[in-house]
Amino acid sequence: MTTFSANLGFLWNDRPLPEAIKLAYQAGYSAVECHWPYQFDASEVKAALEETGLQMLGLNTDRGNLANGENGLSALPGREAEARAAIDQSIDYAIKIEALNIHVMAGFSTGEEAKKTFINNLLYASDKAKPHNINILIEPLNHYDAPNYFLQTSEQAKDILQEIGRDNVKLMFDCYHLQIMEGDICRRLTQLLPIIGHIQIASVPDRSEPNTGELNYGYVLSELDKLGYSAPIGAEYKSKAGKVDSSWLDDYR
Ligand SMILES: O=C(O)[C@@H](O)C(=O)CO
Numbered sequence: 001m002t003t004f005s006a007n008l009g010f011l012w013n014d015r016p017l018p019e020a021i022k023l024a025y026q027a028g029y030s031a032v033e034c035h036w037p038y039q040f041d042a043s044e045v046k047a048a049l050e051e052t053g054l055q056m057l058g059l060n061t062d063r064g065n066l067a068n069g070e071n072g073l074s075a076l077p078g079r080e081a082e083a084r085a086a087i088d089q090s091i092d093y094a095i096k097i098e099a100l101n102i103h104v105m106a107g108f109s110t111g112e113e114a115k116k117t118f119i120n121n122l123l124y125a126s127d128k129a130k131p132h133n134i135n136i137l138i139e140p141l142n143h144y145d146a147p148n149y150f151l152q153t154s155e156q157a158k159d160i161l162q163e164i165g166r167d168n169v170k171l172m173f174d175c176y177h178l179q180i181m182e183g184d185i186c187r188r189l190t191q192l193l194p195i196i197g198h199i200q201i202a203s204v205p206d207r208s209e210p211n212t213g214e215l216n217y218g219y220v221l222s223e224l225d226k227l228g229y230s231a232p233i234g235a236e237y238k239s240k241a242g243k244v245d246s247s248w249l250d251d252y253r
């Protein structure tokens with residue numbers, strides 16, 4: 001049976017995170033994940049997780065200077081000190097709320113130096129996260145939403161993960177981004193399963209409720225089920241109506 005994790009970066013993101021966790025529970029989600037929880041008191045987030053029994057699957061490292069349009073720091077040569085401070089911050093927060101994964105955001109860059117910088121920062125994150133049983137994730141983003149983002153395809157991610165060779169550094173397979181960039185979703189999920197740490201979904205191309213759009217998630221999720229994948233699937237979509245609508249969950253349970 002497929003279970004789902006509510007991505008609170010998009011769902012109920014107008015509410016304080018502890019309240020959003022409770023709303024996700026009431027809507028029938030089995031887990032939660034977020035983007036940047038740092039403005040919320042970790043002890044209040046932990047209390048909401050305990051009250052609902054939901055686990056926080058993941059959070060992201062800080063993006064850097066938002067006024068300058070930054071979207072992560074870890075593949076930016078010369079910005080290692082800030083990238084590592086963001087990694088430290090995310091690990092400290094994840095420990096407090098017992099989150100499972102940290103998505104280390106690469107940022108806008110390209111080339112061999114950027115790759116080397118990203119790998120070194122990921123090794124740093126891997127070492128720091130290991131004693132706490134936290135996994136590090138890297139996520140390719142599509143070139144329409146994040147033009148010039150360093151990590152854009154699962155092929156590129158696979159190559160980086162092979163070079164890193166750490167069992168706690170994995171791929172965040174966001175079907176929305178990868179359908180846009182590469183397609184062939186079910187074959188890729190099957191082949192990459194050993195290096196996948198988390199899977200996310202949304203409709204393509206409009207990133208709304210997963211039961212619409214060009215990708216048939218009924219089929220994708222049943223293939224994952226056949227592969228024995230049983231972790232909650234991240235629902236990372238923006239509700240079409242503006243107000244969160246969770247009725248699509250009934251199509252897949
Ligand atoms: O797909 C996304 O946009 C997110 O998973 C994320 O963490 C980066 O914005």
Ligand SMILES: [Mg+2]
Nearest residue numbers: 139174200236
């Ligand atoms: Mg995603």
